[in-house]
Amino acid sequence: MRLGPFPRKVLQLVATLFAVVVFNFLLFRVLPGDPIQLYARSGHLSAEQAEQLRAVFGLDKPVVEQFWIYLKGLMHGDLGFSLTYRQPVSQIIVQRLMNTLLLLGAATVVVVVVGIVLGARSASKRGSRLDSSTVVGSLALWSMPTFWVGLLLVFVFGVWLDILPISGITTPGAVYGTPLWSFVDVSKHLVLPTITLALVDIGQFVLITRSSLVDVLTEDFVTTARAKGVPRKRVVWRHGMRNAMLPVVTASALYIGLVVGGAIQVETVFSWPGMGELTYESVLRRDYAVLEACFLLFAVTVIVANFLSDLLYRRLDPRVRAA
Amino acid sequence: MDERAGRPYITRREFLTRTAAGVVVVGGLPAILAACTGAANTPEPSSGGSAAGGGSSAALRVGWSSEPDTMNPLTSYSTEAQEVLQLVYDKLMEYDAQLAAQPSLAESSTTSDDGRTVTYTLRSGVTWHDGEPFTADDVDFTFNLIHDENLSQYAQWLADMISAEAQGPDTVVVTFKKPQAFDPALAIPILPKHIWAGMKSAEIQKFANDEPVGTGPFTFGSWERGQTVTVNRNPDFWGTPAGPGSVIWVLFQNEDVMAQSVRTAEVDILSEVPPTIWDGINGADQVKAVSLPGFSFHHIGFNVSEDPASGGNPLLLDPVVRQALSYSLDRNQLVQIALAGHGQPGSVLLPPAMADYQLQIPEDQQFNANPDMGNQILDQAGYAAGSDGVRESSSGDPLQFRLIAIESTTVDVRAAQIFRDSAAKVGIKLDLETMDENTLGSIVYNADAPDWDIFVWGWDSGVNDPDYLLGVPLSSQIGGNNDVYYAEPNYDALYDEQAAELDHDARVDLVHEAQQMFYDSAAYIVMWYQDKLQAYRTDTWTGWSDTPGGVIFNFTRANYVNVHPV
Numbered sequence: 017m018r019l020g021p022f023p024r025k026v027l028q029l030v031a032t033l034f035a036v037v038v039f040n041f042l043l044f045r046v047l048p049g050d051p052i053q054l055y056a057r058s059g060h061l062s063a064e065q066a067e068q069l070r071a072v073f074g075l076d077k078p079v080v081e082q083f084w085i086y087l088k089g090l091m092h093g094d095l096g097f098s099l100t101y102r103q104p105v106s107q108i109i110v111q112r113l114m115n116t117l118l119l120l121g122a123a124t125v126v127v128v129v130v131g132i133v134l135g136a137r138s139a140s141k142r143g144s145r146l147d148s149s150t151v152v153g154s155l156a157l158w159s160m161p162t163f164w165v166g167l168l169l170v171f172v173f174g175v176w177l178d179i180l181p182i183s184g185i186t187t188p189g190a191v192y193g194t195p196l197w198s199f200v201d202v203s204k205h206l207v208l209p210t211i212t213l214a215l216v217d218i219g220q221f222v223l224i225t226r227s228s229l230v231d232v233l234t235e236d237f238v239t240t241a242r243a244k245g246v247p248r249k250r251v252v253w254r255h256g257m258r259n260a261m262l263p264v265v266t267a268s269a270l271y272i273g274l275v276v277g278g279a280i281q282v283e284t285v286f287s288w289p290g291m292g293e294l295t296y297e298s299v300l301r302r303d304y305a306v307l308e309a310c311f312l313l314f315a316v317t318v319i320v321a322n323f324l325s326d327l328l329y330r331r332l333d334p335r336v337r338a339a
Numbered sequence: 340m341d342e343r344a345g346r347p348y349i350t351r352r353e354f355l356t357r358t359a360a361g362v363v364v365v366g367g368l369p370a371i372l373a374a375c376t377g378a379a380n381t382p383e384p385s386s387g388g389s390a391a392g393g394g395s396s397a398a399l400r401v402g403w404s405s406e407p408d409t410m411n412p413l414t415s416y417s418t419e420a421q422e423v424l425q426l427v428y429d430k431l432m433e434y435d436a437q438l439a440a441q442p443s444l445a446e447s448s449t450t451s452d453d454g455r456t457v458t459y460t461l462r463s464g465v466t467w468h469d470g471e472p473f474t475a476d477d478v479d480f481t482f483n484l485i486h487d488e489n490l491s492q493y494a495q496w497l498a499d500m501i502s503a504e505a506q507g508p509d510t511v512v513v514t515f516k517k518p519q520a521f522d523p524a525l526a527i528p529i530l531p532k533h534i535w536a537g538m539k540s541a542e543i544q545k546f547a548n549d550e551p552v553g554t555g556p557f558t559f560g561s562w563e564r565g566q567t568v569t570v571n572r573n574p575d576f577w578g579t580p581a582g583p584g585s586v587i588w589v590l591f592q593n594e595d596v597m598a599q600s601v602r603t604a605e606v607d608i609l610s611e612v613p614p615t616i617w618d619g620i621n622g623a624d625q626v627k628a629v630s631l632p633g634f635s636f637h638h639i640g641f642n643v644s645e646d647p648a649s650g651g652n653p654l655l656l657d658p659v660v661r662q663a664l665s666y667s668l669d670r671n672q673l674v675q676i677a678l679a680g681h682g683q684p685g686s687v688l689l690p691p692a693m694a695d696y697q698l699q700i701p702e703d704q705q706f707n708a709n710p711d712m713g714n715q716i717l718d719q720a721g722y723a724a725g726s727d728g729v730r731e732s733s734s735g736d737p738l739q740f741r742l743i744a745i746e747s748t749t750v751d752v753r754a755a756q757i758f759r760d761s762a763a764k765v766g767i768k769l770d771l772e773t774m775d776e777n778t779l780g781s782i783v784y785n786a787d788a789p790d791w792d793i794f795v796w797g798w799d800s801g802v803n804d805p806d807y808l809l810g811v812p813l814s815s816q817i818g819g820n821n822d823v824y825y826a827e828p829n830y831d832a833l834y835d836e837q838a839a840e841l842d843h844d845a846r847v848d849l850v851h852e853a854q855q856m857f858y859d860s861a862a863y864i865v866m867w868y869q870d871k872l873q874a875y876r877t878d879t880w881t882g883w884s885d886t887p888g889g890v891i892f893n894f895t896r897a898n899y900v901n902v903h904p905v
Contacts, residue, residue: 064489072544101564102409102547112565167595175599182603183596188567188587189398284592289565293592297406302777 131221
């Protein structure tokens, strides 16, 4: 029996996910240093106590058995038990995930929408002063280190002008009269990290949109449309942009994956309690269960985003469907 | 584990290295930030610090750079958790703002003539935060639980305990095998029997204790993970009610941003300030930066294990080689370069905050900053220079050693580089390798076969008593804290003697003698004692006491309780 393209894609997706789960599990067990030792080493625990702890957390069992237990739990949505926080991992991760989604959601919208608009404007006025300054500006921003831009914004807006909070997601100890004030407070805290992410990441979307659209705008059907008297704006957005979308969609899918790395830096600078910060702390503490869950989530995000962009390709471009 | 020395000890080593890591990481931009901010406008009181400075319900906001691990005092190992829990749980005795021992849950204590039995008379009318009455049974329960199950960092203080027994509702009698110079009542938090009884040891290991119930001046509020921990004033506290209506610890992932937050009044006090930023903060409006003697040091350790399984270079077993290396290094230079001057040059095991317990060795008797002397003793011992300038033993083995340091602890790496260059001046070659903390720890502490020569790391005393740091090089601590495998029966004997000496002056003499003995062995090069650098706002809270060891993050909780709104 031959599988259709859609079931085949889904099968590939599942196989990739399983490979990620296995790799993920093994990765943290071949790293030097184990979490119990991290406690025991600094002299807190006797060997006997260390063994006891190992047994409590199931780390005394053979690796294969540990993996089986992990896999069974995973199927039931059980991501394991955090050795550091002494809490189920899922409980720890949900809130962090929400915070990261809030930050990334805001940033992604700004980056993609503004990036595409600037890129399209630049392409349609190719060679103009606006075009060259947009390109230079994009390249300059793109090459700046994220944390450095963040610190600069902290200094300018937080310390010098003193108009925006520099860290966290809410004001500590604040009591809100109405939910509206809570919303305002979170929004204020969202400004600087979002701007940081947007500044650093917007360049790539500008450049990709521009170069893709510049190519399309030189094609015959565009000349034809122009000749027919279709207004310039309409030519760029309806005729040109639709055909220039493929690289932009790819970039967006990759961005969702890449942004996790960028988010770790932004979350660290602004003490945003998200996934990046959790990952960082957990690496330091060798908290296997939390790390596995974080990495699994990152991998799933990338894989699913790519899967969706694959599907979107087929909708956007009939040539892909035919292939 | 009959020996006191056999106890596992609590360490604040992790906290220490993290603090130090901030020192050099902050290199360029933040230093500029700190410098520029001198010209910045006066920050307004923070918008949402709704409560700050506004009367008795005001919140005291503390900035810290790391989260607690868990609120379970019997499984926690983080300094941050201790900082929170010491406000929720009382001990039988507490340190005041001058670090003098004061009665707390125990109104008084008497020690028997042989020093082995201590009788604590408890305060009456004390209730737990959930309303249950506090009694001697709770103390009896806590001491026995920790001792019998060998639970937690506190078990070390009860290793010599024979029994703890409630006699009536307000008396507890604790009997030890030998007199205790350090009173465990100053360390152990008292837990409510009605909550903890009935849990097995394994259950306690997994217990998150998300709502700690104690008898302390603050009741537990909430822990928003990744953000804040909040405690609220306990209106029914047995003692003087705390000044702040609540205390909120705010987590900062970035130390440079954290340092700025005290300027922008987002927090009232910082648990730590990187040395390179300290000067800039010190000049800021309404902010006082303090530099206090600390309870910690960084050191270079030599593998002196005589175990045949040891992979260490046997040439390091010769004290002359170690002393020559010690002579080659200039501690003053280290303090200037690594700590921006915020510390004291190192010598003995005990840091300056230990007051009279610290042995003062006259400068001309120290193995310090004297490469000529190092060359001289090596010449006398017959280590002649080889063809490549590296000295060799009489059997032709070169004085060449491996040196390891933690790469993320930038000050240690810098110190290791300076040490490598210094050693060359006495004809000794060091090969430096850096690695992550976990890896270095597992190499150094591999007691079965320690395969290394020299490392750089640090210690922070877990208690306000010489006992902890002095106990590090005990032979019984091999496999525990003893990171250089020093084994000297005379040292062990001296340690045991001081640990059971109840007369202060007599104990000071013994403690000095032990420090001198270990110093002469040159198994450690104590490089420096770093100062505790903190900063607080002067326009929100008042009544801070600049306690040695730190305004906060110290052995005393007094500052949290004593401050009041401006």
